[in-house]
Amino acid sequence: MYRKELYVFDGERPRKTVIRPYTEQDMEAMIRIQQESFPPPFPEELWWNREQLGNHMRLFPEGALCAEVEGEVVASMTGLLVHYDPQDKDHSWAEITDSGYITNHNPDGNTLYVVDIGARPAYRKLGLGKWLMLSMYEVVIRLNRERLLGGGRLPGYGRVAEEMTPEAYVEEVLQGKRKDPVMSFLLKCGRTPLKLAADYLEDEESRNYAMLMEWKNPFYSR
Ligand SMILES: CC(C)(COP(=O)(O)OP(=O)(O)OC[C@H]1O[C@@H](n2cnc3c(N)ncnc32)[C@H](O)[C@@H]1OP(=O)(O)O)[C@@H](O)C(=O)NCCC(=O)NCCS
Numbered sequence: 001m002y003r004k005e006l007y008v009f010d011g012e013r014p015r016k017t018v019i020r021p022y023t024e025q026d027m028e029a030m031i032r033i034q035q036e037s038f039p040p041p042f043p044e045e046l047w048w049n050r051e052q053l054g055n056h057m058r059l060f061p062e063g064a065l066c067a068e069v070e071g072e073v074v075a076s077m078t079g080l081l082v083h084y085d086p087q088d089k090d091h092s093w094a095e096i097t098d099s100g101y102i103t104n105h106n107p108d109g110n111t112l113y114v115v116d117i118g119a120r121p122a123y124r125k126l127g128l129g130k131w132l133m134l135s136m137y138e139v140v141i142r143l144n145r146e147r148l149l150g151g152g153r154l155p156g157y158g159r160v161a162e163e164m165t166p167e168a169y170v171e172e173v174l175q176g177k178r179k180d181p182v183m184s185f186l187l188k189c190g191r192t193p194l195k196l197a198a199d200y201l202e203d204e205e206s207r208n209y210a211m212l213m214e215w216k217n218p219f220y221s222r
Contacts, residue, residue: 001020001021001061002019002020002021002062002065002135002138002139003018003019003020004018004019004020004131004135005017005018006018006019006131008069008126008127008128008131009126009127010126015069015070015126016069016070017067017068017069017070017128017131018067018068019065019066019067019068019131019132019135020065020066020068021057021061021062021064021065021066022053022056022057022064022065022066022073022076023057024054024057026066026073027050027053029066029072029073029074030048030053030066030073030076031047031048031049031053032120033073033074033075033076033118033119033120034047034048034116034118035047036118036120036121037118037119037120037121038118041204041205042203042204042205043202046100046201046202048100048116051101052100052101052102055101055102055103056078056080056102056115059080059102059103059105060079060080060081060102060105062139062142062143063078063079063080063081063112063115063136063139064076064078064079065077065078065132065135065136065139067119067128067131067132069123069126069128074119074120074122074123074128075117075118075119075120075123075128075129075132076116076117076118076132077114077116077117077118077129077132077133077135077136078114078115078116078117079112079113079114079115079136079139079148079150080097080102080104080105080109080112080113080115081105081106081107081108081109081111081112081113081143081145082096082104082105082106082109082111082113083106083108083109083110083111084109084110084111084113084147084149086194090195090197090198091197092197092199092200092201093151093200093201093210094201096113097113097115100115100116102115109145110145110146110147111145111146111147111148111149112136112139112140112143112145112147112148112149113148113149113150114136114148114149114150114151115150117129117132117133129185129189130185130188130189133189133190133191134189136148137190137215137217140215140217141217141219144217144219144220144221145217145220146216146217146220147214147215147216147217147220148191148214148215148217149194149212149213149214149215150191150212150213151197151200151201151210151211151212151213152182152183152185152186152191152210152211152212152213153182153201153203153205153206153210154166154169154170154180154182154183154205154206154207154209154210154211155180155181155182155203155205155206156169156173156178156179156180156181156183156205157169157180157205157206157207157209158204158205158206158207161207166196166198166207166209167196170183170193170196170211173187174187174193183211183213186211186213187213189215190215191213191214191215192213192214192215193211193212193213194211194212194213194214195211195212196209196210196211196212197209197210197211197212
């Protein structure tokens with residue numbers, strides 16, 4: 001099973017961190033990460049429940065990772081395997097993740113699809129999100145799949161939605177004229193934009209838009 005030990009930097013201070021699969025014992029901590037990561041107006045019913053978390057651990061434990069800082073689980077990332085073809089018609093988050101229950105997980109799928117990533121606010125900008133993403137890339141390499149893919153929310157879009165289209169917004173983020181809390185983070189993690197998706201998730205801040213972004217496995221062999 002996956003286990004990575006490292007130090008993240010909290011300002012000048014190194015803090016001992018472990019990235020590992022989450023288990024039954026981590027349920028409370030996982031739910032707390034969700035509550036703090038997705039505060040209102042994000043719909044509460046989209047936070048993890050025990051059944052979803054149980055499915056993640058049972059159906060695809062390789063894709064259920066958490067980051068523990070000095071013994072406390074404070075960030076997590078979850079994925080499932082799906083078959084994806086860039087020609088496929090647009091999907092919503094609920095369709096491709098079975099609303100987070102991942103019962104559609106396909107062990108033969110060519111793509112590791114991100115269901116969710118989040119870090120508790122007090123533990124942000126320490127590099128945990130990026131370390132989790134890099135760890136998930138390692139899972140993609142180990143399982144020899146084509147890509148990691150996911151829809152990145154655009155929480156900064158809502159503030160300027162009256163002034164510009166979402167296409168213009170993501171273009172400005174790509175040109176470095178604007179920063180988006182999620183899309184800029186994903187770019188820093190090495191993800192590249194594929195296409196804009198409308199009605200992706202009930203997410204007022206993003207006006208329900210998301211940017212589908214991928215990372216291609218450089219080691220992939222057929
Ligand atoms: C998105 C999220 C997981 C990022 O986690 P994090 O641990 O704070 O991110 P990291 O510290 O690993 O940041 C990695 C890089 O992204 C940048 N970054 C992180 N948050 C950013 C932000 N809000 N705006 C711009 N850049 C940001 C960092 O500066 C860092 O850059 P560097 O590599 O040049 O140092 C976290 O902000 C979060 O939980 N958000 C709420 C939940 C959410 O919306 N998740 C996405 C679902 S699609």
